[in-house]
Amino acid sequence: xxxxxxxxxxNLITLRNQNHYSLEYLADxxxxxxxxxxxxxxxxxxxxxxxxxKLANLYNVKLDDLIHFDESKEGxxxxxxxxHLFGTVVVGERGQIVIPKKAREILNxxxxxxxxxxxxxxxxxxxxxxxxxxxxxxFNSELINILERNKNEE
Numbered sequence: 001x002x003x004x005x006x007x008x009x010x011n012l013i014t015l016r017n018q019n020h021y022s023l024e025y026l027a028d029x030x031x032x033x034x035x036x037x038x039x040x041x042x043x044x045x046x047x048x049x050x051x052x053x054k055l056a057n058l059y060n061v062k063l064d065d066l067i068h069f070d071e072s073k074e075g076x077x078x079x080x081x082x083x084h085l086f087g088t089v090v091v092g093e094r095g096q097i098v099i100p101k102k103a104r105e106i107l108n109x110x111x112x113x114x115x116x117x118x119x120x121x122x123x124x125x126x127x128x129x130x131x132x133x134x135x136x137x138x139f140n141s142e143l144i145n146i147l148e149r150n151k152n153e154e
Contacts, residue, residue: 007070009043011078014071015059016041030054099130107132 016026016037023034030037030051039045047055056063060080069078076085086103099109109115114133120126 004067005043005046008046008067009041010071011066011069012037012047012055013041014077015055015061015066018077019059026058029058 016023021029023037027034027037031054032051036045036047040047052066053063056066059066061069061078062081065078071077079085084103084106086100089097089100091097103109109132115130116133116136118129118131120128
């Protein structure tokens, strides 16, 4: 139980600091006293389930991560809801990579599926992104529909 208190209190401190919230602001958003927030962060007390859910929603993290995610074991801070760090890959001689199994499972990427590769060469935000081809086509058709509706409304 002490490990759980320590994990929850550390997650609450980290999330409040990441979001630049004061104790007063957070207390107001959750509907509790500043002292209650302070006790949760020091591990003197634990928030009840309803307050844990409010905190998870405010911080946009999974409730399970709020109470179980251990930054000291994972090596990175608690991720936002729906965001994942799947690990690292090594680029092969011909540019090939292996997408981690967990990523393939969660994102439902199957053998033979087409992925679209995007890149950004800007030094401040250099990166690469992969998107499932069918998802991109669906997004594109939805975007066209929205643009046509907006044009017809004018």
